[in-house]
Amino acid sequence: MKKLLLIITLMMGIFITGCVDDEPYIPSNPDDGEDDPIVVPDPDPTHLFTETDNYVVYINLDGFARYYYDFAVEKGKTQTLRSLKSEGVLFNNLNTLFPSITNPVQAMIISGASSSQTHNVYRYYDKSTNKVVQQARENAAETLYDVVVEKKIPVVSVRHFPGESVLSKTDLNKLYVTEKTGVVADAIARFDQAIKIVKGGQITSGSTNITVANVPRFLTIYCDDLDALGHNQSAYNYGTASSEQARIENVINALEIIDGKIKELIDAYKERGIYEKTTFFLTTDHGMTPFGAETLLGGLTSKYSRSKWPALRDKLKAIDSSFVFEYVPQNSSPSSKTTVVGVSAGLQMQLTFKKSLTEKELQAIKEELLKEEYIGYVFTRNEVIRKGYWRGANVDLMIVPSERYHFHGQSNPSGMYAVRGQHDTYHETSREIYGIIWGYRVKKLGDYDEETMVTSFGVAMAEALGFNLKHANAPRLDIFIPKEN
Numbered sequence: 016m017k018k019l020l021l022i023i024t025l026m027m028g029i030f031i032t033g034c035v036d037d038e039p040y041i042p043s044n045p046d047d048g049e050d051d052p053i054v055v056p057d058p059d060p061t062h063l064f065t066e067t068d069n070y071v072v073y074i075n076l077d078g079f080a081r082y083y084y085d086f087a088v089e090k091g092k093t094q095t096l097r098s099l100k101s102e103g104v105l106f107n108n109l110n111t112l113f114p115s116i117t118n119p120v121q122a123m124i125i126s127g128a129s130s131s132q133t134h135n136v137y138r139y140y141d142k143s144t145n146k147v148v149q150q151a152r153e154n155a156a157e158t159l160y161d162v163v164v165e166k167k168i169p170v171v172s173v174r175h176f177p178g179e180s181v182l183s184k185t186d187l188n189k190l191y192v193t194e195k196t197g198v199v200a201d202a203i204a205r206f207d208q209a210i211k212i213v214k215g216g217q218i219t220s221g222s223t224n225i226t227v228a229n230v231p232r233f234l235t236i237y238c239d240d241l242d243a244l245g246h247n248q249s250a251y252n253y254g255t256a257s258s259e260q261a262r263i264e265n266v267i268n269a270l271e272i273i274d275g276k277i278k279e280l281i282d283a284y285k286e287r288g289i290y291e292k293t294t295f296f297l298t299t300d301h302g303m304t305p306f307g308a309e310t311l312l313g314g315l316t317s318k319y320s321r322s323k324w325p326a327l328r329d330k331l332k333a334i335d336s337s338f339v340f341e342y343v344p345q346n347s348s349p350s351s352k353t354t355v356v357g358v359s360a361g362l363q364m365q366l367t368f369k370k371s372l373t374e375k376e377l378q379a380i381k382e383e384l385l386k387e388e389y390i391g392y393v394f395t396r397n398e399v400i401r402k403g404y405w406r407g408a409n410v411d412l413m414i415v416p417s418e419r420y421h422f423h424g425q426s427n428p429s430g431m432y433a434v435r436g437q438h439d440t441y442h443e444t445s446r447e448i449y450g451i452i453w454g455y456r457v458k459k460l461g462d463y464d465e466e467t468m469v470t471s472f473g474v475a476m477a478e479a480l481g482f483n484l485k486h487a488n489a490p491r492l493d494i495f496i497p498k499e500n
């Protein structure tokens with residue numbers, strides 16, 4: 016039995032999402048004449064805040080699926096977040112965008128735009144180099160950080176990494192703060208840094224002592240505890256769960272700690288006398304989809320434990336015998352016999368057909384694929400482009416697994432997976448995310464049920480800071496109270 020457990024444990028460690036160094040962005044040729052979604056950003060400059068004595072706080076809690084919040088509320092937890100609904104807008108139908116992966120979505124939010132503008136989708140097959148490209152923090156669009164630095168609006172970020180390259184470790188007007196050297200960089204450490212900054216006390220960032228005398232007009236905080244616990248791979252000082260129930264409980268417990276820290280942060284703004292002038296934005300990049308067997312020992316018998324990519328390969332072959340599928344890992348090229356390139360981070364599978372197929376042909380394949388139990392959604396090239404997906408990613412079909420099925424195990428499809436979470440999927444557990452905006456000039460709408468894209472949060476933050484983002488294509492949120500003249 017011990018040996019079996021060891022094997023299962025080893026297998027569960029197989030897939031680790033890693034970041035790779037930045038790679039140059041290779042532009043693609045628009046080839047199919049399909050229209051990108053046209054969203055005209057609000058041209059009315061009267062919506063922009065004109066004051067220079069207001070404050071904006073952006074908290075991003077990586078991997079904060081909406082269902083976590085609903086579970087927490089059911090258990091009577093997250094008292095702070097629950098109470099904040101009456102001070103602003105709780106988005107009950109907030110969605111992330113393809114590809115629902117950290118770096119691309121974090122970039123999209125701070126640019127107020129989909130990947131058609133940011134040109135980062137994490138991983139894609141590049142036809143011109145015949146290679147699967149792995150992206151890191153690339154963003155072709157203007158960001159909130161670019162603009163506040165350019166306009167000299169004082170900004171401090173505690174570990175919101177997309178700002179790191181334009182901020183400084185020592186410049187008080189554009190400061191990037193980390194935890195003190197040697198301290199575990201969990202949410203407690205990060206919020207404590209932010210709280211000290213708001214109170215005007217001294218902090219130690221890395222090994223540098225810094226005192227920020229004035230509260231920055233733009234403060235951002237990024238924490239990835241919920242994401243780490245949701246993936247159920249050990250991180251920080253947290254353990255891993257052996258059942259789905261335990262996985263969710265771990266997340267809810269961390270959320271409860273963060274909820275207390277949000278209260279402390281709010282209290283610091285109140286003590287400083289500027290809470291009434293501060294607009295708060297709290298959201299995330301994606302949710303988290305449980306996949307694989309529901310329990311560790313269930314791995315041997317569960318229909319969800321093994322990868323479905325061999326089944327997808329066989330299905331494609333059955334649809335058309337000329338379809339030779341190959342699941343190609345990052346930084347690799349498909350073999351010359353391959354006609355269908357598969358690219359995945361473990362859940363949804365992007366297909367690129369080497370021979371161009373028409374939309375009608377893609378629709379026919381889609382219809383066939385949807386007959387498979389393990390496939391939940393299929394989107395064609397035109398459909399993903401209309402959802403804002405970057406056409407340079409060359410996606411012909413996006414295959415989204417249903418239920419707890421997955422496409423992990425690129426090199427070892429017989430590996431077993433259990434009690435894991437991943438979020439590169441259109442599945443509602445990843446797509447439906449938490450988001451709330453409250454405070455200065457925010458209408459007290461409470462529950463807000465209209466479908467909203469998380470990229471609209473970036474547009475709204477820019478509006479509260481008094482500018483438009485150049486490449487934004489997300490709709491403006493009508494949530495601010497016009498200023499009395």
Ligand SMILES: [Zn+2]
Nearest residue numbers: 077078117300
């Ligand atoms: Zn993330």
